[in-house]
Amino acid sequence: MRLLPFIASAIVTVGLVAVLNTQLTVGVSKTPKLGYFLSPQHGFWKNAEKVNTNFDASIVANELKGNVDVYLDDRLVPHIYADHDEDAYFVQGYLHAKFRLWQMDFQTRVASGRLSEIAGADKLSIDRFFRRLGMVYGAEKTEASINATNPEMKATVDAYTAGVNAYIKQLDPADMPFEFKLMNYAPEKWTPAKTYLFLMFMSYDLTGRSATTDLQLTNTRDYLGYDLFDKLYTNNQDSLDPIIPKGTVYQKPSIVPVKPAKADSAYLHQNNAVAYTNVQSPEAPDKNNGSNNWAVSGTKTKSGRPILCSDPHLGLNMPSLWYEVQITTPTHSTYGASFPGSPAVIIGFNDSLAWGVTNAGRDVLDFYEIKFKDSSENEYWYNGKWNTVTKRTEVIKVKDSADVVEQIPMTHWGPAMYDAHYQNPQSKGRNLAIQWTAHNSSTGVETFYRLNRAKNYDDYIKAISLWTCPGQNFVLATKSGDIAIKQQGSFVARWEHQGDFIMPGDDSTYAWQGIIPNEENPTIKNPARGFVSSANQKSTDASYPYYLGTASSFPLYRGISVNKHLIGMSNITAEDMQALQTNNDNVFAATARPALMKYLQVDKLSTDAKRMVTEMTNWDLNNGVHSKGITVFKIVWDSVTHAVWGDELAGSPIPLTKPDDFVVLDQMLKDSNWSIADDIRTKDKVENFKDQVTLGVENATKKLLELEKENKIEWALFKETRVMHLTKTPALSRLNLPIGGGVNIINATTEMHGPSWRMVVHLTDEIEAYGLYPGGQSGNPGSAYYDTFVDSWAAGKYYRLLFLAKEKLMQHERTKWHIQFKKANA
C-alpha cells in the first residue's frame, strides 16, 4: 500500500501551489501572488520589453471611418495622421491604453473612491474622502450634460473610449501592465465617465486645496482670534507684481456682492470650540501646484516672432501625467502634451498658435455649516424653516471585506461632506456642506478641443470662454504676432473674505451672489511692455473690483522673478527662454538675506554659527545643484520664522495654517518691533526681531552641523528631488535627482513637485518647438522608454519637437516605426 506517500506528496504540492497563488501579507503591504508573478509565461517577465523592440504594427478596427497612420519617433512620440477627427481620437485612446493603461485605471480609481476595491480596507479613508467630496457626483453631472447637449464632444469622448477599449479587448492577460500583476487585479473597460472623473481629479488637484485649507484657516482663526489672525495671515502683499500690470483700469463690475449685515460678528469674528475626532483624510493637493507661463512678442525677440513658454508645476510622478502626441487631421494639426485619460492636446501648439496654462488659484470651493433637525439628517435649518435633503448613496466595494455604504445628505449648497458619519480632526464635529464650482457640469474637454483647432486670438477667446473649473491663466502667442493672457474660469463674485472660512449654512445672505461674467475676467492682449506672464500670483492689484481670495493662495516671488527677467531681456531666442525656464535665481532670498543680516547680532553667535553665516553671505543667491548657501539660508529662514510665530501656534492640538513667508519678511522690512516677534511664553522679556534672528541662526546651526555630517548640505542632496511611481514604490521611481531650483524659484522643483512639462514654442513660419517632461512615453517600468527624459529634464536640457506634415515626417531620420490602423472590410 503506497497510498500514503502519494497523499502526502499531493498535499504538499497543492499546498505549495496554493501559497504561491495567494497574496501574502508582509508588514502593511501585500505581496503579489508569487507563483503567478514569477512565472515567465504569465507574470512580470512578460513586461520585460526588449530594449530594441520593433513597435511596427498593423491593427484592424471596426470602429474606424478610414485608415490612420501613426509614426513613432525615436522618443516614442506618436504622430497621428487621420482623415477623420473621430478616428484620430480613437487612435489616441488606443495609444494611451497601449502605453499607459494601468495609470489610467489607477488615477480614475483614486478620483472615484475605488481604491479599496483593489487594495482593501486600508484605503477606505481616502475613498470615503473623495466620495463625500462629490467627485463621482460632479463627473456624473458633466457626463449627463455633454450627452444631452453636446453631440460633438460626446462623439469625441466616445471615439476615444472606443479606442481605449479596442486595445483592452485584444490584450492577452499575460501582457497586461506590470502594476496590475503586482497589485493582483485586472483592467476593466474604459467609459466616458472615467474621462470625466479624470478631469474632475484635475479640478481637485488644482482647486481642491480649499477643502482642507478652509477648515484649517477656520480653526486657526478660532484658535488665535480674528485680530491676531489678521496680522499673521494678512492679504496685503506689498511687493506684488500682478499678472495684469499695476495701474490697469478695470470697468465697473456688473455684480457688486453685498456683505451680510452681521458678517463681522457672526462670521469673521466667530469663535468655535468643538470636540476633536481623529480620522485620516488624504494629503491636500500641494500648495505649490502652480506653474509659469509667458509669451514674448516679436518686439523683444531676435526673429521678430513671438515665443511662448509654459511649464505646469505639479506632483512629479511615474508614469507621468503627460503623454506627448501629434494629431493631424484635415481640420487641424496639433502637437503637445496630452492626458492619458482624455482626448486632445492639453498644452501645446498648432500650425497657427501656441497656448499654455497656469493655475489661477482663485477660491471656488466653500463650506457651509449645517444644522440638522435630528440624527436622521433628513432636514436642515435654512432661512427660518426646515429644508429636506435627498440622500445620495455611494457604495464602496472593499477587497476581502463587506461593502461600505455612504449616505450623503445633499443640501441646496451641495453634498454635506462632513456629518455625524464622517469627520476628521479639522472638521471638529461640525456638519459641513460643500459648494464647489467643479460640481457644476463642465465643458472642459471642449475648451481643449477648440484650442487644438484655434487659428487666432478670437478663436482662443471663444475656446477658453467655455472653461469653468479649475480656473486657469491661458497664455497665447500666434504666428500672426499676437500675444495675450486671460484668467478664465467660473469665478465667484465674492465680498471680502467671503468663503475664506466656514460660512453659516442657515442664511441665504451668505450664498454666492453670482459668477463673474467672462468679459470681466482679467485679460491682457499685446501690452506695451512686450510680454505677458503668470506664475500663480494674484492676477490683479487691488483696483480690480472683485475679491480674489486669501493671499496665501498666491505665491508672490516667482512672478516677480519672471517679470524682472523678461523686462530686462531683448533679442530673445528660444535658447534664452529655455535658460529662463530653468533659471535658479532666488529673488526671495535677495530681499530676505539682507533683512536677516540687518537684525543679526553676529557677536553673540557661536563659532559654528558664524561659519554658517559666512557661508550664507557668500552665497551667489542661486539655487544651484551644488550650492551650500541656499541650504544654509533655507534652514536659517525657517528657523527664524518659527521662532517668530511658532509660540503663537504652539498650543493647538491640531496642525494650524503656517503663516506665509512674505508676511514675516514684509514686517522685517518695515517694523523691527512687530508684536508677533515676542515669544509669548517668556513672561519677563519682550523679544524682537533681533533676538529671534539671532536665536534662529543658532538653532539652524545645530541642524546644519548634522547635515554636514550626513553629507547632505549641498542643495540637491538636501532637497532630494524625486519622481515617484504612483504606488510610491521606490524601486519604480527615480530618486535623488541632481537638480536645483525650489520654492519661489522659476525652476520650481521641490522634493516631489515641479515643472511637469517644459515647453518653449517659437512661432516662426515653420514652428520651432522644444519640450520634455520628467518621465518617458512608456508607462511600463520594464521598458527602456519608461524614464527616457528624466536625466535630461534634471540637467535642464530640451528636445527639439518634431512637428511635421506626414510626407516629411515619414522620411525624417528620427522617425522609427509605423503603426497602421485599418478600417475593417465591410
Next chain:
Amino acid sequence: MKFITTLLLAALMAYAIGMYTSMPWWSFAITNLIVAIAIPQKPFISFLSGALAVGLLWASLTIIVDQANHHILATKVATILPLKGSYVLLILVTSIVGALVGGLASLTGSFLRLAKA
C-alpha cells in the same frame, strides 16, 4: 535515457500549456503529473526530472527575456521583492519556485503510479 525523455517531455508540455492556452500559471504541475504517471520512474528520479524540466525551462526563458531587456525590469523587481536588486538572484528564485512545484508534481505522479501498481 528515460530520465532525459521525461525531462524533455515535461519541459515541452510545460512550455506548450503556458504558450498556447490561457490556463493558470500552475498548469505545468498537471502536465508534469501526467508525464510522471505515463513514464514510471523512481520517486526521487521523478522529482529530479520534473524539477529540472521546469527549473531549466524557467531559467532559460527568463535569461533570454532578461538579456534582451538589459536587466531593466529584473533589477527593479529584485529591489521590490527584496533581492538586493540582483537580477541573477531573481532568475535563481524564479527557477527554484518553478522547479519546486514541478518536482513535487512529478513526485506526486510517480507515487500515484506506484500506488496503483
